[in-house]
Amino acid sequence: MKKVFILVGPAGTGKTTAQEYLQQTFNFARVVTHTTRPPRAGEVNGIDYYFETPASFSHLDLLEHVEYDHKAYGSSMQGLERGWAKHPAAVMVLESQGAQTYRQRLGDQAVVIYLTVSKVDELVTRLTKRGDDQASIQSRITSREFQRDLTLPAALKDIAHVIVNDDWDETKQQLTALVQAELGDELND
Ligand SMILES: Nc1ncnc2c1ncn2[C@@H]1O[C@H](COP(=O)(O)OP(=O)(O)OP(=O)(O)O)[C@@H](O)[C@H]1O
């Protein structure tokens, strides 16, 4: 029974960084999701997201879809199953409602990791350093969804593994320990 590691948490907490780490370190499949938001500098269609128009998004066969900061995001079971077919596990980055949908659908097969930081101000610093423009940052941090995901939703309280990503080296250790606990011998298959 393959697993999917689902990273949630507000913008800038390091979900994408953690996803890349799990992909590179454990050969996890990165599940590419769909969005109608425009690409950021350096983002590539088919690798970071499938970038859609509202019309193309509306024709997709998705397990779940949400609105986040006025843009649509969604993911499919087919995307996950393609990843499982060739990799020991999969990893995906979702907002908290999407994580709940996968948890309801897959139970313990979906391992939810909630990333946070000790100081919320640090998130703006990170998004600025990442190169996001100030208008996008303001829109993002004032969005209802960002504000909601600043706190772990009640439905994920007893489910999510919480990692405070203040120090990237410590976070890598915690991610590694979690993967080993969840997959054990499967990692060596
Ligand atoms: N522990 C850390 N300390 C300092 N900077 C970090 C740390 N972890 C990640 N970063 C940096 O913070 C920035 C935001 O990280 P990342 O893009 O992974 O966040 P995210 O949660 O995926 O954000 P978003 O939801 O906006 O896509 C990146 O430039 C990343 O290199």
Ligand SMILES: Nc1nc2c(ncn2[C@@H]2O[C@H](COP(=O)(O)O)[C@@H](O)[C@H]2O)c(=O)[nH]1
């Ligand atoms: N429920 C879903 N959430 C998704 C999906 N793809 C990404 N996301 C989440 O959206 C926000 C914003 O992403 P960003 O790349 O614009 O910063 C973030 O929390 C992602 O985790 C999805 O398919 N379904």
